[in-house]
Amino acid sequence: MPAALTLTHWGHACVRLERDGRCLVLDPGSFGDLSVLGDADAVLVTHDHPDHVAADELVAAVSARPGLEVWAPGPLVDRLAEEGAPRDRLHVAAGGDRFTAAGFDVRVTGEQHAVIHPDVPRIANVAYLVEDVLLHPGDSFTPPPDGATVDVLLVPVAGPWMKVAEAVDYVRAVRPRLAVPIHDAILSDAGRALVDRLVGGLGGAQEYRRLTAAEPLVYEPPVR
Template sequence: MPSLTLTTWGHAGVRLERDGRVLVVDPGTFTDPRMLDGADAVLVTHEHPDHVDVPRVAAALAADAAPELWAPAPVVEQLAGAGAPAERLHAVDDGASFDAAGFAVQALAHEHATIHPDVPRPANVAFLVEGTVLHPGDSFAPAPPGTSLQVLAVPVAGPWMKLAEAVDYVRQVSPRVAVPIHDAILNDAGHGLVDRLVGGLGGAEYRRLAPGEPLEVPLAG
């Protein structure tokens, strides 16, 4: 059965690999810089620094054999202003489907969750990869009807959420495996609490991955 390899690299950073091709999602300021090594394509869900390290990503896009990037328009504008080549930047919105380095990707627009009524909510695009891995960014974006998710990258900590919402999100989306992300603000005790509650109540297999630890994700043949 065909498969891809999923690894996490701190906070919201997720890396997918298949057939020698590499797709990276949300290489922000809290992620290990190595997650961009050898990347063929980059997806960014929204403009907050913990999801896109603009100087580092712009430099990667300007290098030889650089990846291409897909993101909401405000992210594209920031990267262009930081020197990223325009031909490697692609603005996406709800419903866009595209090929990113051989990975089939669908963009699912879902506004950033509310931090506070006085804090503006940026555009946030969730990404469904190969119809089976969902990265929601800072949202609880539902999977399209009929989707059979293998992996949900589930946010578990942040100023815009409470833990019960993570549990309910896993129950709603019903993936085979829930992999926690968005947890850089937690200490070890916080990780343990999150793992007990989301892992115990979500109703899906729950896998906390160490940085770079591989998870094989089966794909439809």
């Protein structure tokens, strides 16, 4: 039987996965709680926006902890190296890649950030499918790789590049067993309640669950 993993939400787009004493962190940005980096074994970053990567703090963490490795799109890897992160522990993540990070199997898909406005240049954005069950799309509505079945979708629910109807349609397209809302730092409590009613009510996931800060969710992957 596949081993259980523990998922916690550390604010905005940042989540942490734990299994067998190892920690994988995704998108530790400036809108989240950056203490999550304290015992991370590996970090995955979807794209180079400050709400998804706090570059100074990540460079400091990689420099201070010899075992910590980072995967990110190529332009961000170059920037982190220029800012002092050890280059041998920075890895380029591009669509089609597959690797192991902190003991977790990771598949990479996607290429670009969603359109914010025609006048705003698009940057590289990748999505990460972890253990073939959990998908973090960054700032995009990237579908899973062909043939993949997503059990847990980390669904963005607010941002200057999206509207709530797109989040609903994304959940409908991916058809996860569990949808967990992320990317919501710009919302008030009333706004979170509204998007939860809409995305949770209309998306069609078997379960829609908002996680409070650092609330652990133990997830048992299905036997396939």
